[in-house]
Amino acid sequence: MHVLTTDVAIVGGGAAGCYAALSLFKCGIKPIVICKGLVGKSGASIFAGNLVIGGRLLGNTEDQARNTAEFLIKYHNQFLIDQHWASRCGQWIENIYYPELEEAGLYFRRDNAGEIVTSPGKIRSIAANVQGNSGVPFMDLRRKQIIKAGIPRLEETVVTALLHNPDGSVGGLFCLNYMSGEYTVVRARAVIMATGYSDRLHTRSTGTREMSADGIALAWRAGASLVNMEMQWWHTNDIADPPTWQRMQIYPNPMLGSEKSARMINSAGEEFFNQQQDDPLAYGPYTVQLKALAKQVRAGKASYEGGYYAGFDNCDPAEVDAYTTYGKAFRQLGLQFPQQMVETAVTAHYRQGGIDVDPATMRSSVPGLYVAGGVGGHSNGLIGLATYDGKVVADGIANDLPKLNLSHAPEQDIAAEIRRLELLRRSPNKGVTPAFVKEKIRTLMWDKVGVEKNAADLRSALDDIGCIRQDLLPDMGIANQTNSANYEWLDAIDVINMIDSCELIIRSSLQREESRGPFLRQDFPLTDNDNWLAANIIKKSGNDIAFEKRPYDLPFFKPGFAVKDNLEVAW
Numbered sequence: 001m002h003v004l005t006t007d008v009a010i011v012g013g014g015a016a017g018c019y020a021a022l023s024l025f026k027c028g029i030k031p032i033v034i035c036k037g038l039v040g041k042s043g044a045s046i047f048a049g050n051l052v053i054g055g056r057l058l059g060n061t062e063d064q065a066r067n068t069a070e071f072l073i074k075y076h077n078q079f080l081i082d083q084h085w086a087s088r089c090g091q092w093i094e095n096i097y098y099p100e101l102e103e104a105g106l107y108f109r110r111d112n113a114g115e116i117v118t119s120p121g122k123i124r125s126i127a128a129n130v131q132g133n134s135g136v137p138f139m140d141l142r143r144k145q146i147i148k149a150g151i152p153r154l155e156e157t158v159v160t161a162l163l164h165n166p167d168g169s170v171g172g173l174f175c176l177n178y179m180s181g182e183y184t185v186v187r188a189r190a191v192i193m194a195t196g197y198s199d200r201l202h203t204r205s206t207g208t209r210e211m212s213a214d215g216i217a218l219a220w221r222a223g224a225s226l227v228n229m230e231m232q233w234w235h236t237n238d239i240a241d242p243p244t245w246q247r248m249q250i251y252p253n254p255m256l257g258s259e260k261s262a263r264m265i266n267s268a269g270e271e272f273f274n275q276q277q278d279d280p281l282a283y284g285p286y287t288v289q290l291k292a293l294a295k296q297v298r299a300g301k302a303s304y305e306g307g308y309y310a311g312f313d314n315c316d317p318a319e320v321d322a323y324t325t326y327g328k329a330f331r332q333l334g335l336q337f338p339q340q341m342v343e344t345a346v347t348a349h350y351r352q353g354g355i356d357v358d359p360a361t362m363r364s365s366v367p368g369l370y371v372a373g374g375v376g377g378h379s380n381g382l383i384g385l386a387t388y389d390g391k392v393v394a395d396g397i398a399n400d401l402p403k404l405n406l407s408h409a410p411e412q413d414i415a416a417e418i419r420r421l422e423l424l425r426r427s428p429n430k431g432v433t434p435a436f437v438k439e440k441i442r443t444l445m446w447d448k449v450g451v452e453k454n455a456a457d458l459r460s461a462l463d464d465i466g467c468i469r470q471d472l473l474p475d476m477g478i479a480n481q482t483n484s485a486n487y488e489w490l491d492a493i494d495v496i497n498m499i500d501s502c503e504l505i506i507r508s509s510l511q512r513e514e515s516r517g518p519f520l521r522q523d524f525p526l527t528d529n530d531n532w533l534a535a536n537i538i539k540k541s542g543n544d545i546a547f548e549k550r551p552y553d554l555p556f557f558k559p560g561f562a563v564k565d566n567l568e569v570a571w
């Protein structure tokens with residue numbers, strides 16, 4: 001077993017983790033990045049299709065600047081956000097983020113006259129290279145910056161536990177390099193959790209192989225409070241089949257350099273979503289689309305598993321192909337582009353909720369444990385927001401560091417973690433493999449904790465989780481007991497995190513007795529701002545859990561109504 005010592009250990013190598021590392025490094029603080037995949041090549045960040053421009057950037061008008069802020073608070077977070085954080089983030093994106101990216105050499109797509117191409121509308125966006133593929137060059141740049149700075153990386157290394165100091169604060173972590181099978185203890189004065197939010201917890205999900213809600217489970221076990229865990233986002237128009245394409249979206253947002261974008265039709269061929277008419281802010285219509293789809297499902301003209309279609313048959317192929325990757329998927333499926341539409345289905349996208357943080361410092365409720373990016377419960381997605389967190393957390397830690405000490409590695413906890421991991425490498429009983437259990441979890445989450453929920457299904461899902469714990473886990477084992485490149489072992493480690501996180505998601509879903517944005521309760525269909533414009537906080541309480549509500553301040557934007565049918569609320 002190796003023991004490493006550093007100032008700050010960062011868990012995750014996506015947009016948030018990378019920028020936290022670069023920002024700490026700039027302040028002279030020593031970070032190390034531990035990443036389950038490869039830094040800059042794992043997690044959700046590589047999938048970012050385009051980059052929203054905020055403030056008065058690139059000729060944005062005062063109205064467009066305001067629209068972007070309104071979109072973030074209302075359509076993207078349903079008011080479950082610290083509006084002061086959103087405002088600071090917008091200013092940083094305008095003044096620091098884009099200029100810094102251009103200076104570092106990220107190419108924003110230009111037209112023949114050399115002007116940066118934007119999408120039109122009330123909210124505008126740009127692309128790095130092409131729309132649909134911006135995250136890849138963006139994260140390649142981050143990887144190069146990390147390597148150039150000489151920031152140490154432990155890659156293909158999964159963090160399996162946080163370690164505590166004698167005073168209860170977090171003072172390091174335990175990890176496994178699953179390629180070599182070696183264990184490493186990283187002792188640090190602070191740990192930043194940056195494991196993202198696109199977890200593969202449902203049958204259909206935009207999350208990648210490594211996204212098993214580890215950050216949530218690790219932070220929870222370390223004693224951190226969580227918030228709004230029930231607030232799950234959905235893509236409504238990802239390709240239905242083949243299943244391996246479930247992350248491939250028929251992008252409904254405005255296209256770069258065109259007034260047009262995708263439209264959606266139901267099983268009867270009737271159009272039910274058209275960007276230009278149906279999305280009031282002309283950007284990020286995910287919730288608007290989801291509500292339109294829910295009405296079709298209730299009318300029997302679509303299902304969340306498919307039976308409805310999306311495509312660009314209203315567009316000239318040249319205008320789609322000019323600046324986007326969107327035609328490629330249709331052609332690869334052998335469809336005529338743009339004449340043919342493709343069958344689409346719902347996919348669990350990112351989770352808005354996560355670890356409860358103070359967004360001014362990114363401190364969690366446990367001293368020594370900080371958060372950046374999607375795994376935090378303070379805001380929903382977008383690569384710019386996740387990056388901003390990397391800066392805020394670095395500032396927060398720079399401020400706190402004099403008070404954070406390096407303690408001795410807790411030997412008993414380390415021995416217990418080794419025993420736990422070794423036990424997961426035993427032989428299976430009755431053929432119960434981690435892949436089988438993962439499938440069970442994803443199916444129950446899809447069937448009972450899917451787009452539309454109710455108390456009976458949620459309670460039944462909790463019973464299923466109980467059965468998995470009691471009946472399946474004791475038999476779970478793996479056929480291959482070697483310790484190097486053993487993905488089955490990694491799957492077994494994932495399973496435990498998935499079960500713990502799913503249980504918390506289900507319990508939080510039961511607790512929020514309203515519908516809000518993408519959170520649709522059949523038994524509580526109203527958006528209830530009187531009672532639920534509040535953070536739904538979940539904490540440990542002895543051997544059980546406790547919930548608390550914390551209302552949000554509304555300094556800039558307000559919903560303007562008390563109670564209303566959620567399907568009739570624009571956002």
Ligand SMILES: Cc1cc2nc3c(=O)[nH]c(=O)nc-3n(C[C@H](O)[C@H](O)[C@H](O)COP(=O)(O)OP(=O)(O)OC[C@H]3O[C@@H](n4cnc5c(N)ncnc54)[C@H](O)[C@@H]3O)c2cc1C
Pocket residue numbers: 011012013014015016017034035036037038039040042043044045046047048049050051052135157158159160194195196197198206207210211212214215247372373374375381382383384386
């Ligand atoms: C399909 C899709 C499309 C999107 N489109 C857009 C878009 O058009 N525009 C936009 O702005 N945003 C978009 N987003 C959102 C954006 O990509 C994310 O908001 C953002 O990149 C999240 O960054 P992050 O660093 O928080 O997490 P991620 O990028 O998810 O990074 C998480 C990291 O944590 C690591 N990790 C996980 N568990 C462990 C563990 N136990 N130990 C060690 N490491 C671990 C992973 O390997 C990964 O490196 C999209 C997301 C998806 C999934």
